[in-house]
Amino acid sequence: MIEHMKKYTVQELAAMLEPSGLRPSPQRLAVLSYLSHSTTHPTVDEIYRALQPDNPSLSRATVYNTLNSLVANGIVRELDIDTSNRRYDFAASAPHAHFFCRNCGRVIDVDMKNIELPRSADFVVEQLNVNFKGLCAECAKAE
């Protein structure tokens, strides 16, 4: 997320799928398009419910399958901040961390310019996640 609120054309979205050999099916484009302009790190169910009205034939299994292949191809990132629901993030975004509110479950982006992928002989790091947990401003006020 963070500063990539650009609207992508269908052609641009299709071009993201191309290198992986994934066909630009309407379902894939819909999921990708939704993620590309979402700011809420949606769960599978949120994505499904958002797209279903305009894609009446869409199946939940398709959303799962689509997200799995998008993740496998590095087009989309799976957050590991919320253990009870998978949440997704558009991969073409600046490196950032996430804050998870233990009260309302909201996930907030945190800019972290200085974070770098560590190099290590012990393993090949492909992804770095930095997660904060606690209370967001609203919930902290309410407590």
Added chain:
Amino acid sequence: MIEHMKKYTVQELAAMLEPSGLRPSPQRLAVLSYLSHSTTHPTVDEIYRALQPDNPSLSRATVYNTLNSLVANGIVRELDIDTSNRRYDFAASAPHAHFFCRNCGRVIDVDMKNIELPRSADFVVEQLNVNFKGLCAECAKAE
């Protein structure tokens, strides 16, 4: 994990429960003891299967309940590195990050002396997780 491979006595383990008012039941002590000398960030199922032979009456629900109350009282930490299984960590350990191998699923500790909880007016940070994902040395060799 990391450098706390000390063996705890039953009395020491019981003392950890005391401040929270949790009774030192055999089940709780067994879970806590297991976590205290485990290096693998076990899942619920791994904990259950490890303890079951010596605790034939042990129920999976008890392991879940026990872990939930240990986490709620800050005695044990829940990792959020593996979205398909909850993994646990003994809380009395130095701050560290985790590396998750996408091939074998292994979770490896990474020492990170310099990481600090960020302060922010926007939210109250209670926990910080830094997670790396990729391939561990063995799996990288095999690929």
Added chain:
DNA sequence: TTATTATCAAAAATTATTCTAAATTTGTAA
């Protein structure tokens, strides 16, 4: 065209987790 492959949807299956209600254990106090 025919063959092959990719994609999708629906339902069934699987898995992780929580819930429920009964049984057991514990702490305290008569």
Added chain:
DNA sequence: TTACAAATTTAGAATAATTTTTGATAATAA
């Protein structure tokens, strides 16, 4: 001790998330 209440544990049922299977359809290749 015994009695009782509260805490804990248990087994299994229920639920929810996710994956797998299957058959149909659509796209591509030969």
